[in-house]
Amino acid sequence: MSGANFLFWVYALAAGGSAIAVVLTQNVVRMAFWLIVSLGSTAGLFFLLGADFVGAAQLLVYVGGTLVLLIFGVMLTASGPFINMKTNPGELVLAGVVGCALLGVILSTTGAVAWDALPSSQHQQKLGFNPPEDGSTLRPLGMSFIGLRPDKDLDRKGTSGQLSTGYLLPFEIVSVHLLVVLVGAAYLARAKRRQGS
Amino acid sequence: MEGVGLTEYLVVAGILFVSGVVCMATKRNAIGVLMGVELVLNGANVNFVAFSRYTKLGLDGQVISLFVIVLAAAEAAVALAIALNFYNNHLTIDVDRGDELKG
Amino acid sequence: MPALFAADSSIAKFLSDHIGETWGYGLTALIHAVLIIHFFAVAPLFYIWLERKVAGRIQDRLGPTRVGGKFGWLQTLADGIKLIQKEDLCPGAADRFLFRLSPYLVFVASFGAFLTLPWSDGWIAQNLDIGVFFMLAVMSLEVIGVVFAGYSSGSKWALFGGMREAAQVVSYEIPMAICALVPVIVAGTLNMVDIGRMQSGWFTNWFVLHDPFCCLAFFVYFTVATASVKRAPFDLAEAESELVAGFHTEYSGIRWSYFFMAEYASMFAVSGIATALFLGGWYTGIAPIDEGLFASIREVGGSPAEGVTTLGSYVVNLIGMTIFLVKGSALVFFQIWIRWTLPRLRIDQVMTTCLKYLLPISCFLLVGVSVWPLLLNSCIGRTTLVPGEAAALGNKVPRVAPTTTGRKTVAISLTNDHGETIPGILFDPVPITATAERE
Structure with a gap:
């Protein structure tokens, strides 16, 4: 077993195991803790897959940002210390059965497809950038956000023909979306004035 | 156990996804439901990045997973604002208590 | 396999040649981790001693004098031994599991930031292409441990401290990242080693002197970084006069000392980022000396994968690391100086400072530094103030x-x-x- 495979199993077990722990835990703050472990290990998986920028973004935005927000929400909505909201055991069993069935369907589907038959990315030789296997997809990603596709266009010769468009427009849309969300969340969560005062 | 490939990543993603769905279905705490959504989105992200590594999807998979991360952050912000409003109105965060349709 | 441990150091190359790739990279990672954890543990010893001495001098007293001779330089070690001996208490009202775990979360987050800190030309635990971004990302995780510590203690003081900390750090993360982006825009890369190499030559090549926006960004960054490692005057999370000791009120013994180790290590980490991004990293700033020192590495080390194993290059890297440590420690000294000189802000003042002043200023700096080369080009016909170029990065960029x-x-x-x-x-x-x- 090589080092990367070993690391994969460590991260995979941590991600999957703590995802299950999120479901089984009843205390919402401990759920948040297990969620952090799960998302952090997922970031580790991203690093293993050579997507270092996505992994770091996962750490920064998800674990460092969104989850802190969630914990904040937990504290703001706690009606007592260490609130517990028990799920009905019957419901939990039912959900467990349905969940296992769903997992079985997904896993059997996954196992039934011969993924090896897909054309692999390993054979593509790219000019001018570290291949994604070396784990630096930062520059190609940045280029694709400003409308260039180095992974697709770099090995073409000359200036003729149609170039790939990249992700300039989705990027802009997402940034406007974020602004809208910012305003919307601030509006929703604003402190309301009491009636009559 | 030699050679971790696409299938193993898809299995992990499947586990994350199903955990998220079960979490969404069983939790009574609104923020617990939110955490389930995050897990589901993460399962999808693992899929995207794994396909970008092992198939010809290439950079597209990573870009889409970045968009998912950004949108998940936005979604969490709005959902949290809704949860806070819910708490202000009902003095609890139990979603089972939010069964009346008038404001 | 090479995806994670890119062969960037001579150790990795040497070991993987001799004992195979898997064990070679594994052992290399272990060596790097052990080296960094030693720094991580020893640096707080020094900085805590420094803090006490500086505090003493500023308040017109002596500071520690007993342990270890006249200057009390063994005082921190004695304190550490005392802390290890203390009972590891867990309050009855606490959530025991999270209470015991959160010091480690803080510790790990702070430790992770050292992964991509460039000690010298090529001396870096993991030369990631996203170095700056990775450091900021990992350091943002520290707040989670603090919030958990505050929440799980089952004490209102700790909870207040944790909440304040969460609000403060989440807010200050934004201007900190934006200010770190300013020199990144100048450099055109996020790679810490590359950013360092671009500042070789005379100290006018340092990014702090590159243009007015970078210069301002350095001071804004330093203010924000001081706040983000919760140092006075922004240490509302542990304001003694209001909150007993903030989020670590209930902690004792070795777990308490983890928080402090992490705090002092983070102080150095943010100072290290400032050094690498603004202050020329491991370079002295005097061109002839740097040329003489680092030219020998550069010839081979332009592509670090080739490996530099001569004794001379190790000595040179050691000198570079010393320079880096001196610069970083000087910034830590400034943080200590500020702490013992300025009064603490109120929590609303802390948030106002960040959201109403520092954030708009940093956004302005970001826009300014992007427009600067165009402006210069239309005025004086070249894109940098100082004639002559920083070290070229080759075709990598x-x-x-x-x-x-x-x-x-x-x-x-x-x-x-x-x-x-x-x-x-x-x-x-x-x-x-x-x-x-x-x-």
Whole structure:
């Protein structure tokens, strides 16, 4: 077993195991803790897959940002210390059965497809950038956000023909979306004035 | 156990996804439901990045997973604002208590 | 396999040649981790001693004098031994599991930041292409441990401290990241080693002197970094006069000391980022000395994968590391100085400082530094203030530069390793006269 495979199993077990722990835990703050472990290990998986920028973004935005927000929400909505909201055991069993069935369907589907038959990315030789296997997809990603596709266009010769468009427009849309969300969340969560005062 | 490939990543993603769905279905705490959504989105992200590594999807998979991360952050912000409003109105965060349709 | 542990150090190369790739990289990772954890543990010893001495001098007293001779330099060690001996208490009202765990979360987050800190030219635990971003990302995790510590203690003081900390750090993360982006825009890369190499030569090449926006960004960054490692005057999370000791009120013994180790290590980490981004990293700033020292590495070390194993290069790297440590420690000293000189702000003042002043200022700096080369180019005809260029990065950096082909203006084009230019977005006739390229 090589080092990367070993690391994969460590991260995979941590991600999957703590995802299950999120479901089984009843205390919402401990759920948040297990969620952090799960998302952090997922970031580790991203690093293993050579997507270092996505992994770091996962750490920064998800674990460092969104989850802190969630914990904040937990504290703001706690009606007592260490609130517990028990799920009905019957419901939990039912959900467990349905969940296992769903997992079985997904896993059997996954196992039934011969993924090896897909054309692999390993054979593509790219000019001018570290291949994604070396784990630096930062520059190609940045280029694709400003409308260039180095992974697709770099090995073409000359200036003729149609170039790939990249992700300039989705990027802009997402940034406007974020602004809208910012305003919307601030509006929703604003402190309301009491009636009559 | 030699050679971790696409299938193993898809299995992990499947586990994350199903955990998220079960979490969404069983939790009574609104923020617990939110955490389930995050897990589901993460399962999808693992899929995207794994396909970008092992198939010809290439950079597209990573870009889409970045968009998912950004949108998940936005979604969490709005959902949290809704949860806070819910708490202000009902003095609890139990979603089972939010069964009346008038404001 | 090479995806994670890119062969960037001579150790990795040497070991993987001799005992195989898997064990070689594994052992290399272990060696790097052990080296860093030693720094991580020893640096707080020194900084806590320094803090006490400086505090003593500022308040016109002596500071520690007993343990270890006249200067009390063993005082921290004695304290550490005392802390290890203390009972590891867990309050009855606490959530025991999270209470015991949160010091480690803080510790790990702070430790992770050292992964991509460049100690010297090529001396870096993991030379990631996203170095700056990774450091900021990992350091943002520290707040989670603090919030958990505050929440799980089952004490209202700790909870207040944790909440304040969460609000403060989440807010200050934003201007901190934006200010760190300012020199990154100048450099055109997030790679810490590359950013360091671009500042070789005379100290006028340091990014803090590169342009007015970078210069301002350094001071804003330092203010924000001081706040983000919760140092006075921004240490509301542990304000003794209001909150007993904030989030670590209930902690004792070795777990308490983890928080402090992490705090002092983070102080150095943010100072290290400032050193690498603004203050020329491991360079002395005097061109002849740097040339003499680092030229020997550069010839081979331009591509670090080739490995530099001569004794001389190790000595040179050791000198570089010493310079880096001195610069970083000077910034830590400034943080200590500020702490014992300025009064603490109120929590609303802390938030106002961040959201109403520092955030708009940093956004302005970010825009300013992007426009600066264009402005210079139209005024004096070159894109940098100081004539002469920083060290070229070779072909590793594809250029984003406006050029014209025929009637159409290519706003953005790529240059690959073979010198071929690939055009990107095409704009119709509007010609772009200014070129924003850094050769």
